[in-house]
Amino acid sequence: MSVPHGRHQDLELAIDDFDEELIDPELRFSFQRNSKVCGVDLTDKVVDIIFHVFDANCDGHNLYESAKRLRLPELPAFALEHLPNQNSLIYGDLYGISKEASTIYRATLRYEGFSEIMTTLTKIGFFDDANHPLLEDTNRPTHKGFLDELLNNISTTNIDFDIEASGGYDDELIARLLKLGHCKDMEIAVKTVKTIKFLGLYEETQIPTGCSSPFDVICQRMEQRMAYGHNEQDMVLLHHEVEVEYPDGQPTEKHQATLLEFGKVENGRSTTAMALTVGIPATIGALLLLQNKVQTNGVIRPLQSEIYIPGAT
Template identity: 60%
Template sequence: MAMKMINQAHIRRGRIRSFTSYCGGLPSPAAANNPLAYKFSWNPAGAIRTGCNPATYRFHGETVHVNGDDLYDSATRFRIPDLPAFALECLPNRNSLVYGDLYGIGEEASTIFRGTLRYEGFSEIMETLARIGLFDFEPHPILKDGKRPTFGTFLLELLEIKSEYFDGTMMGEKDITERIVTLGLCKERGTAIQTAKTIIFLGLHEQTEIPVSCHSSFDVTCLRMEERLAYSGTEQDMVLLHHEVEVDFPDGQPTEKHRATLLEFGRTKNEKTTTAMALTVGIPAAIGALLLLENKIKTRGVLRPLEPEVYVPALDILQAYGFKLLEKFE
């Protein structure tokens, strides 16, 4: 879809001023029913690690580098004009400049940005959880062989609270909130409250013994997220993809802004749900195989879907299959 937009602009002698692309695999609004407004359709460990990746992009001619430790802090509020009901935020996604070269716009575009979408508030909570120490990869002394601590005892350790203060009872939401505020782990009290709600939802305060398979804070958090942030059999996920391309034209013609949006939900048939993630990843791959089998692609070798002979029929088949691509020009 991105290559189609860029090629159409180039055919009209346009010059790409800005290319921005946003994508997210999210719960549908009905399934975003936890404080984090997120669920995992794949291994939480992989998803959490992506929050530690550095990012690079270009903005108004300047190259911006974001350290992995600062990624959640770099999230910005984001809205899609044609989907105003979605309260979203965006995090930069790894090295966007690679796509400038792939799309042939590296020398002309002053802005090249690819971002990951989440519901608004996600990054503040994740950053606060990280500051508590819940994403630390190193083995934790309290989780060494021997008597296993409970989740609640481990949380007290991370929050630097003496265990006798609670003496086997669970910390409540208010207790956790106040401790987060006292330690200065987030900027806003509202974030501390939402983080405490997330900790409670995940059961990280419970007096249940931590399994021996957990050796680090990261292991503990992943275990709880895998248990508590999974989709039920009837819940739908959602894939949201949004491209924006600003194009300058010669001879004093006005700058145009092209937008393209794909919104796909998981599909349920015979009481079995196929995730939107599976559909949007699997079906394009199947279409590519079909085009090869039918000899619709004449070019030989390893190809990306960046040439019209690939993406034009592929997009047509996708829409025939029920994927709705909304395109607008301003």
């Protein structure tokens, strides 16, 4: 099929159902792996590529501000957002569609509102991975003291605080975030402060000696407070869109495929959706090798027909 113009999008989500006592109800996310490997690290440059049109680069520290709203017609109950997932350029060549596809975009999905909170935490300075002078002292600061330092100990004495607009959530932290311009409105400030308090970032508890940067501090608290619990149920959502434009003026086609998988509990034993969606393809690959159906040697991606054709059957 000749397709001179087309667009391809890969959107993926790995999130968890939650008990509000165990997981931050604002972020609605928990970690099954180290937080630095789970999409929190902003040190990499992210690239959203439009082939043959322009190259749009999104610096890692501005990643969360680039999030866009997303709704899937087949899943109307999900209020989602998407943000660029690393470099989309490589997939044109890997999929063999770089000449035909005018746009290739790969994104990560989160529940709507996630990125607004993470943007505020970034502006506060929690994603700075440089060593902080306050954390070099053997006399360890408290989480509250460290947050005060990041907020420059700003005074809110002369700030008019609208308790009604904050939903009755009267808190000096909200006023400080608004005064510094870290939040665009009261609603985001309230949600961010709830997250800060859920993570214990405003508690009079001592920061562990292993933390030398603001990034270390927030990762340590996230891993402690947002670790995947034994009584949680995770969910994996993958969504693909391929838009096809024909050269002879035929109507544009839009093909979509969505995978929604939940963790399962059978006979008292739980299996996460992450384990199923990662483990089953790995098992299929091992079976193909044992059956001598893969002749290519070395470390290979499952993009060759000798893998994905028998793997699909």
